[in-house]
Amino acid sequence: xxxxxxxxxxxxxxxxxxxxxxxxxxxxxxxxxxxxxxxxxxxxxxxxxxxxxxxxxxxxxxxxxxxxxxxxxxxxxx
Amino acid sequence: xxxxxxxxxxxxxxxxxxxxxxxxxxxxxxxxxxxxxxxxxxxxxxxxxxxxxxxxxxxxxxxxxxxxxxxxxxxxxxxxxxxxxxxxxxxxxxxxxxxxxxxxxxxxxxxxxxxxxxxxxxxxxxxxxxxxxxxxxxxxxxxxxxxxxxxxxxxxxxxxxxxxxxxxxxxxxxxxxxxxxxxxxxxxxxxxxxxxxxxxxxxxxxxxxxxxxxxxxxxxxxxxxxxxxxxxxxxxxxxxxxxxxxxxxxxxxxxxxxxxxxxxxxxxxxxxxxxxxxxxxxxxxxxxxxxxxxxxxxxxxxxxxxxxxxxxxxxxxxxxxxxxxxxxxxxxxxxxxxxxxxxxxxxxxxxxxxxxxxxxxxxxxxxxxxxxxxxxxxxxxxxxxxxxxxxxxxxxxxxxxxxxxx
Numbered sequence: 001x002x003x004x005x006x007x008x009x010x011x012x013x014x015x016x017x018x019x020x021x022x023x024x025x026x027x028x029x030x031x032x033x034x035x036x037x038x039x040x041x042x043x044x045x046x047x048x049x050x051x052x053x054x055x056x057x058x059x060x061x062x063x064x065x066x067x068x069x070x071x072x073x074x075x076x077x078x
Numbered sequence: 079x080x081x082x083x084x085x086x087x088x089x090x091x092x093x094x095x096x097x098x099x100x101x102x103x104x105x106x107x108x109x110x111x112x113x114x115x116x117x118x119x120x121x122x123x124x125x126x127x128x129x130x131x132x133x134x135x136x137x138x139x140x141x142x143x144x145x146x147x148x149x150x151x152x153x154x155x156x157x158x159x160x161x162x163x164x165x166x167x168x169x170x171x172x173x174x175x176x177x178x179x180x181x182x183x184x185x186x187x188x189x190x191x192x193x194x195x196x197x198x199x200x201x202x203x204x205x206x207x208x209x210x211x212x213x214x215x216x217x218x219x220x221x222x223x224x225x226x227x228x229x230x231x232x233x234x235x236x237x238x239x240x241x242x243x244x245x246x247x248x249x250x251x252x253x254x255x256x257x258x259x260x261x262x263x264x265x266x267x268x269x270x271x272x273x274x275x276x277x278x279x280x281x282x283x284x285x286x287x288x289x290x291x292x293x294x295x296x297x298x299x300x301x302x303x304x305x306x307x308x309x310x311x312x313x314x315x316x317x318x319x320x321x322x323x324x325x326x327x328x329x330x331x332x333x334x335x336x337x338x339x340x341x342x343x344x345x346x347x348x349x350x351x352x353x354x355x356x357x358x359x360x361x362x363x364x365x366x367x368x369x370x371x372x373x374x375x376x377x378x379x380x381x382x383x384x385x386x387x388x389x390x391x392x393x394x395x396x397x398x399x400x401x402x403x404x405x406x407x408x409x410x411x412x413x414x415x416x417x418x419x420x421x422x423x424x425x426x427x428x429x430x431x432x433x434x435x436x437x438x439x440x441x442x443x444x445x446x447x448x449x450x451x452x453x454x455x456x457x458x459x460x461x462x463x464x465x466x467x468x469x470x471x472x473x474x475x476x477x478x479x480x481x482x483x484x
Binding site for chain 2: 013014016
């Protein structure tokens with residue numbers, strides 16, 4: 001799931017790949033409030049994962065986002 | 079003609095269909111070869127000809143992350159602004175940003191982004207419209223993004239006078255410096271309206287050339303002209319008061335001595351057939367410059383290649399400029415960059431004085447017999463004196479800049 005998120009951040013949000021590690025914070029990868037809404041939208045469109053921008057705003061790191069994606073994916077195979 | 083209100087041009091930047099940068103753009107304009115081509119994006123449009131900036135890769139120029147969050151009209155403005163700031167040798171780390179203004183003209187803002195998101199709304203899901211839509215689309219973002227890029231914290235605005243916007247911006251920038259509201263202004267125009275719905279609108283109003291051969295479509299003042307060719311681009315200038323520029327040891331490349339702004343108050347798209355507003359704008363620019371009509375040595379005309387604009391503009395020039403200065407329309411080469419045109423052409427006017435050369439008017443070989451002005455068919459010498467840069471917009475707005483050498 002980490003690689004899935006990383007690919008989305010690189011391909012869709014054009015964030016530089018070498019910045020994206022599990023410990024990186026949203027600030028580290030310049031994920032501001034607009035980018036968080038964008039990410040929420042891409043997760044739904046690309047993966048069918050419903051994670052709201054409010055939920056994403058509560059999280060600090062890439063690793064935490066990955067964990068929520070895995071939890072939310074549930075039976076969905078990604 | 080020199081006075082305490084002299085405003086110096088200390089930096090130039092261009093991104094045009096002639097190329098990315100001042101040098102390639104000027105060389106393209108001097109070549110007299112049109113940059114128009116059939117545009118795959120407009121393949122289904124009533125008119126499919128345009129002039130795009132060749133080889134413009136926003137991610138390479140600005141970085142992928144930044145480019146992703148900017149509409150093309152802002153990308154073009156940022157690249158032109160970087161060139162102008164570097165050309166002036168400004169140190170944006172140490173300048174007093176509170177005294178630096180940004181004034182940029184744009185007719186349409188981020189229409190491409192708007193159209194793409196409207197398609198998402200209609201064809202996919204209204205909830206999938208991008209959160210970046212408004213930060214990318216709003217016209218004022220061109221000036222806002224330039225401010226963020228360089229730390230320019232003074233007066234900041236985008237002005238819209240349709241195809242006069244770039245000239246209006248430089249005129250307002252001059253006013254801000256004369257009024258001492260700023261010490262430096264980054265001023266210019268930017269436009270990227272080659273998206274299908276905007277260009278379909280221009281085609282439907284009959285403004286665009288319907289010629290099949292793209293390279294022959296833009297032919298200002300020619301007897302066979304039938305409309306303009308849409309183009310994208312950006313032009314930027316660094317402006318400062320002359321004494322400040324000299325004290326800072328910066329190279330003065332030209333001076334913006336006068337600005338005339340009027341409205342026709344006549345019709346949404348047609349110029350007033352008497353050219354009263356255009357004439358008044360020329361006279362106001364010359365009066366502010368402390369110059370007379372006899373001092374004008376060259377005109378960079380609005381010269382869009384539309385039947386009506388070129389006729390009315392030429393008639394006014396013939397009437398008010400007794401010495402028959404050499405007239406060029408660089409739109410024969412570049413097409414019509416709309417809100418960027420007035421700024422790019424002000425840059426070309428500075429370059430005409432620097433190089434002592436008036437650019438040719440591409441494709442124009444046989445003048446409309448009703449037009450009695452001295453149109454440059456090939457590069458022509460320009461003596462020292464005043465250059466007028468004319469820009470007129472749908473809506474009847476007229477903006478004329480009076481430009482002199484350093």
